[in-house]
Amino acid sequence: MSESTGPASFGRVEEDGTVFVTTSAGERRVGQVPDVPPAEALEFFVRRFLALETEVSLAEARIGSGALGGDEARKKVDALTTQIGEANAVGDLDGLLARLQALAPTLAAKQEAKRAERAEAHARTKQAKEGMVTEAEKLAAGNDWRDGVNRFRTLLEEWKALPRIDKATDDDLWHRFSSARTTYTRRRKAQFAERNAARSTAQQAKEQIIAESEELAKTEDFGVGAAGFRDLMNRWKAAGSAPRGVDDKLWARFRAIQDEFFGRRNAVLDEQNAEFTENQKAKEALLDQAEASILPVTDAEAGKAAYRDFLAKFNELGKVPRDAIRTLDDRVRKLDQAVRNAEAEQWRRTDPEARQRAQDTVDMFTAQIDKLTAQRDSAEQSGNSKAAKEADASIATYTSWREQAQKALDEFTA
Structure with missing residues (x-):
């Protein structure tokens, strides 16, 4: 921007460094910067x-x-207008004011939007309070005595947080809300009076259950005692709540009696568990x-005899702790399965029908190889090299299959 059209074109400097700005209202002094070049003072x-x-x-x-x-935008424009009107500055101040004045339509539109926003907020508040009244009246007609009182408390706090709307509407809604709250409170008090009787x-x-439990706790039959306490506990739960x-x-009192009985029972069981632990070991x-002696099972009959001897000794030992039963049983099952597998494998190796099927398979492949060999020899004699090669390929395939079948046959014992 050149000096003739830039901000500096709106000012001048006297010899003593006094600086003036020109506006539509005329020329006015904005300050003094002595002992510097005019351009620097103006700048x-x-x-x-x-x-x-x-x-x-x-x-x-x-x-x-x-x-x-x-309102925030209006305040900003007003503040800038005042600031520019009094500004000790050199430039197109009138132009700045004109730009601010040009914002007037925008500000008017925003103020209208603000009024519409307030009307919408008013409508939302009314709708919210009407919703609270509807919910309060529903609570007043219901029987939610525990959560209902908390919900009424929350609704009241939410009501207080909302702004007031027009007085007539606000008073009417509040009257309905307050009446519903009063109705709920009265019904709740009546319900609690009935509950106190229960x-x-x-x-x-x-108190009757406690008296019975004191006698039951003396029994030496722990099974009967435990079952009896389970029944008493069910009756206790069914009795409902006494005063808080x-x-x-x-x-x-009831829990102490149970603890005494089950503590005595557990002491006896602990003695048994000590014995059970020794049995486990x-x-x-x-x-x-x-x-170590049976696995792996290489001789089915010997393995079966050793397993029977082991099982007899194992069953002679007494009970073990409950948490050890599954692990021990798993190990016994693995031994049993290993012996059974060995028996099955021995039978498979001595099964005459299976051996004959294996022999038949070997014989079938041998016969096919002999047939293909004859076909190849005939093709070679007739000069049909292609047919001879195809026969050789088939012979190689059947030979491989016969070798596998022979291995299966060799696994059978005589």
């Missing part, structure tokens, strides 16, 4: 103008993009010995 105030111009451009962009809207009955039933503070104390040692 100082031009930079101020450029800063203002940048702010105007930024405001135009933000208002145009919607980043600034409504809790008193439950208290009596649980009482219910916890009754449960503590003995069975594991016997299994180690059997696995």
Whole structure:
């Protein structure tokens, strides 16, 4: 931009460094920069103008993009208008003001949009409160005594957070909401009075259960005692809840009686488990010995006899801990399966019908090879080299098949 058309063209500098700017209102003094060249003094105030111009451009962009809207945009334009009107700067200040004035239609549109937005917000608030009233009236007619009171509390907090709408509508909706809340509260109190009576009955039933459990806990028949306590526990659950503070104390008494019985039973079982653990060790040692001597099974009859001897000794040993049963049984099954597999393999090797089938297969391939050999010899004598080659290829294939069949036959014992 040349000096004649740039911001500097709107100012001048006197000899003492005083700088003036020209606007549509005339010329006014903007400041003084002594002891510097006129161009430098002028440039100082031009930079101020450029800063203002940048702010105007930024405001135009933000208002145009919607980043600034409504009252905020109006305040920004008013502030810039005042700032430019009083600015100690050199440049086309009138042009900047004109650019701000050109934003008036945009600002008017945004204000209209703001009014529409407020109307829409008003409608949304009304709809939200109507929804709350509908839900409150539904809760008031229902029987959700636990979650309902919490929901009413949440609805009340949400109602308080919403803005007011027109007074008549707002008062009417609030009256309906408040009435529903009052109805719910009264019905809930009546329900709790009925529930308290039921809790008193439950208290009596649980006290009877405790009395029975005290006698049951003395039994030495732990199976009968455990079954009896299961029945008492089912009755306890079916009795319902006693009053809050009482219910916890009754449960503590009942649980202590159970703990005493099952503790005594567990002490006896611990003694048994010690014996069971010794049995486990003995069975594991016997299994180690059997696995080492029987596996792999190379002689089916010897393996079967050794397995029978092992099984007799294994079954003579007593019970083992519950968590060891599966592992031990798996090892015994593997021994049993190995012996069974050896028996099956021995039968397969001595089965006369299977041996004959294997022999028949070898004989069939031999006969086919002899036939193909004759065909090849005939083709060679007649000079048919192609037929001779095809016969040779077939002979090679059948020879390979016969070798495999012969291996299967060789596996059979005499």
